[in-house]
Amino acid sequence: MSNWLLIIYCGLITFLTRFSMIALLKKEMFNDRIREILSFVPSAIFPAIIFPAIFLDNSGDFQLENNPKIMAAIIAMLIGIISQNIIATIISGLASYWFLIFMV
Amino acid sequence: MNNKFRVFLKGIFDVSPLMIPVVPFGLIFGVLSIDIGFSPIETMGMSLIVFGGASQIVLLQLFSGGASSLVIISSVGAVNSRHLLYGAVVSEHLSDLKLVWKIVISYFLVDQAFARSNEYFKKNKDKDKYFHLFGGGITCWVIWQTTTFLGIVLGAFIPEKLGLSFAVPLTFLALLVNDFRKLINVIVIIISGLVATFGFNYVPYKAYVIVAGVTALLSAAILTKLNKKNE
Numbered sequence: 001m002s003n004w005l006l007i008i009y010c011g012l013i014t015f016l017t018r019f020s021m022i023a024l025l026k027k028e029m030f031n032d033r034i035r036e037i038l039s040f041v042p043s044a045i046f047p048a049i050i051f052p053a054i055f056l057d058n059s060g061d062f063q064l065e066n067n068p069k070i071m072a073a074i075i076a077m078l079i080g081i082i083s084q085n086i087i088a089t090i091i092s093g094l095a096s097y098w099f100l101i102f103m104v
Numbered sequence: 105m106n107n108k109f110r111v112f113l114k115g116i117f118d119v120s121p122l123m124i125p126v127v128p129f130g131l132i133f134g135v136l137s138i139d140i141g142f143s144p145i146e147t148m149g150m151s152l153i154v155f156g157g158a159s160q161i162v163l164l165q166l167f168s169g170g171a172s173s174l175v176i177i178s179s180v181g182a183v184n185s186r187h188l189l190y191g192a193v194v195s196e197h198l199s200d201l202k203l204v205w206k207i208v209i210s211y212f213l214v215d216q217a218f219a220r221s222n223e224y225f226k227k228n229k230d231k232d233k234y235f236h237l238f239g240g241g242i243t244c245w246v247i248w249q250t251t252t253f254l255g256i257v258l259g260a261f262i263p264e265k266l267g268l269s270f271a272v273p274l275t276f277l278a279l280l281v282n283d284f285r286k287l288i289n290v291i292v293i294i295i296s297g298l299v300a301t302f303g304f305n306y307v308p309y310k311a312y313v314i315v316a317g318v319t320a321l322l323s324a325a326i327l328t329k330l331n332k333k334n335e
Contacts, residue, residue: 001173003146009173010163010180011153017184019210021191027199037325038193039226042219043283043292044320045186046276048313049158051297052304053273060305069270076274080281087121089278090271094125097270 068100108232115221115239122216122278123247125271129157130248132269133164134255140168144256151252155245156214157272158183162310175309182311189317190218197225198234209234212241219279288327296320 001009054073057063064070076093083089130151137147137160150160159180166176190213198209217240224236283289300316307315 003142004149006163006167006173006176007146007150007153009177010150010159011155013177013181014154014156014159014184014187015210017181017187018191018213019207021188022195022198022206022210022213023203025192025195025199027196030196035196036328037321038189040289040292040321040324040328041189041193041317042222042279043289044296044324045189045313045317046215046280047293047297047320048300048316050273050276051301052312053269055301056304069273072270073273073277076277077284080278081284084281086278086281087124089281090121090124090274093274093277094271097267101267 068097068104071100072097107230108235111230111232111235112239114224115217115236115241116243118220118224118236119216119240119243122220122275123243125275125278126157126216126244126247127251128266128271129269129275130251131255131258133157133160134252134257135259136161136164138256138259140164147256148249148252151249154180155211155248156184157248158215179310182309183313185311185314186317187213189321190215190222193222194218194225194237200231201234205234209237209241212238212245214241214244216275216279217241217244223282288324288331291327292320292324295323 050073052060054069055062055064055067072093075096076089079092080086080089133151134147137150138144142150142164150163154160154163162179162183163176166179191210194213198206201209217237220240221237225233228236280289280293283293296316296319299319300312303312303315306312
């Protein structure tokens with residue numbers, strides 16, 4: 001398969017996953033219980049991206065020692081809980097990460 | 105000011121803080137893609153056609169590892185399956201729109217725009233609220249295309265030691281700041297994270313994201329039900 005064809009197929013499947021539910025579901029299908037469960041979608045999906053990126057290395061092995069990402073993520077999380085502010089969370093995370101890899 | 109335009113600007117405003125980590129992410133993508141052997145035009149094409157950070161990184165990772173096209177496409181689908189849930193969440197608010205708008209909004213339904221507009225939709229009932237997602241999505245789009253381009257051009261000058269890939273989990277962490285204070289959310293977060301981490305090497309086609317997500321969502325259903333019984 002040519003690179004362009006591969007890119008187009010990947011684009012199509014990405015679009016279809018975004019579009020299908022918006023196209024298929026109707027307002028009438030929702031009730032309070034379904035809304036309540038769907039409100040947990042961010043909490044259910046985002047950690048599945050966060051945890052492996054922090055605890056595993058590029059080849060998928062556990063990296064628990066000498067891993068500045070863990071400490072930086074904990075600092076960012078604490079700042080996030082206290083400040084409830086997205087910018088403060090991101091900046092404290094990046095700043096503490098760079099501090100740990102360059103200064104310590 | 106026209107209400108649509110006002111909501112559109114609100115979308116841009118709400119999603120902007122989340123663009124800080126998208127900058128390094130876009131740069132990394134541009135650099136990696138050229139490194140792996142895609143041409144600058146193909147790299148730009150990926151960002152324009154696919155327009156999804158995680159999908160594009162998975163595409164690169166598997167392509168460089170010599171995976172077959174079928175594996176690459178199905179893995180991109182598996183990584184993207186989370187968008188099925190995003191679509192389900194926002195569909196209620198978009199169900200009165202014309203098909204053209206549904207198509208446009210779908211193209212722009214990326215993580216950051218979804219997260220911010222989902223919060224907005226819950227609080228606002230006006231009929232123009234979809235312009236919030238449109239504004240947020242376009243903001244992500246502009247930043248993603250610009251940084252992809254800069255990554256292609258500046259690639260050689262960006263030191264690997266900066267560890268910019270850490271910006272990705274950090275974005276998603278920042279999106280959860282409101283949920284860390286609620287007990288059920290915290291349990292759901294931990295379940296999802298553990299299933300994904302331990303399933304990373306065992307679930308085929310990189311489908312660990314959706315396996316973890318669905319497991320955690322089922323736990324949320326059970327926990328909220330138990331919680332009600334105790335009240």
